[in-house]
Amino acid sequence: MNKARWEEILSVAARLFREKGYRATTMEDIARELRVTKPALYYYIDTKHDLLYAICGAAIERLMEGAKKIMREDGSVEDKLRRLIAWHVNMFSANGDVIAVYLADENELAEDKRKFIRSRSREYESFYRELMERGIEEGRFRELDVPMAVRAISGMCNWLSVWFRPGGKYTAEEIAEIFSDLFLRGCAAAAGGEA
Amino acid sequence: MNKARWEEILSVAARLFREKGYRATTMEDIARELRVTKPALYYYIDTKHDLLYAICGAAIERLMEGAKKIMREDGSVEDKLRRLIAWHVNMFSANGDVIAVYLADENELAEDKRKFIRSRSREYESFYRELMERGIEEGRFRELDVPMAVRAISGMCNWLSVWFRPGGKYTAEEIAEIFSDLFLRGCAAAAGGEA
DNA sequence: ATGTCATTACCGACCGTTAAGTAAAATCCT
């Protein structure tokens, strides 16, 4: 059990799954990239599906880990929301392949695995929900529809997997700030006068 | 060339592609759903890939058609933005399968077809960009980063393909209004006092 | 009798997976 090798396989698989999709990527594609033959992969894994599950699992666990930490820290709801968004965006720049596969190919998982991953995803979204609810209670946020706001923010952030590439025009931090501002203040000019 | 039949095939294919993904859907799956045998499909189509292309093409064309019309109408940038978002959301409730496949499996298209579809997608996004730019010029929008705002709004709307199902808790119109409000005003309570 | 729409039967390619074997490194025994 060579852990380094296992993680190498996982990261190559994640990259290829992302580029071509889970189904469209063959075991030989992965093997070729690792400069071994196809059956060599089966020394480390049991099935192709296990690879996908490991990737999706890694994605949501890493996502959760950071989010939990942020939720434990203190600060205003706005601050926490900003940090949560920043974390979300950062994950795409640090673990883009894994996250993209998790978002795009999670539905290729077997029933039970998919259910588990989805329940974790809901846990993750509950952090956003919690902050929104608290923000409204505290009178810092408008009385808006929380589930819809969560979907809006999730969409905004998850869509990063479609267009974001590290080393592009914007850093993750810049994107996070723009998104946070947009989500908190909207795009309309300040109602009562220029800022 | 029975056009009704062709469209029936397209809509069945779109539904299955959406449910299981393009690769995971077999021609026999589609045939079974249509209560014919697999070779019968080949009377109407040449390749499986053509089906995908037709679906992606239909998606972006329908999207474009409505958006173009809205851009030609008059009204404030806010109004037009609202209408554009409403149109976007409505497409998911009226053509969910087609749009979802277009968003999820467009990258399975052959190089040239994909390029074409992507150029059309950029055209579509340019409508959002145009409105944002005009809004800023007119002083109705804050001086924000336009490409990022477009990505934010695209993400918010396109993410509908992941969670939206017609007949759910919200109508397309309700969602559009919530999203528009969120995007224009943000979630923070009005800075200078309650609305 | 011609175009429409379907059938049965099949092919070739590919893909995930397994079987069996092997060179080299690590571990153990004395």
Next chain:
DNA sequence: AGGATTTTACTTAACGGTCGGTAATGACAT
């Protein structure tokens, strides 16, 4: 220390199944 044995990390070969697509053919409506 050094030979024996086990483990690690692969290789080659091939199997079984699936899938996109085709050939050949037939029924049937106009």
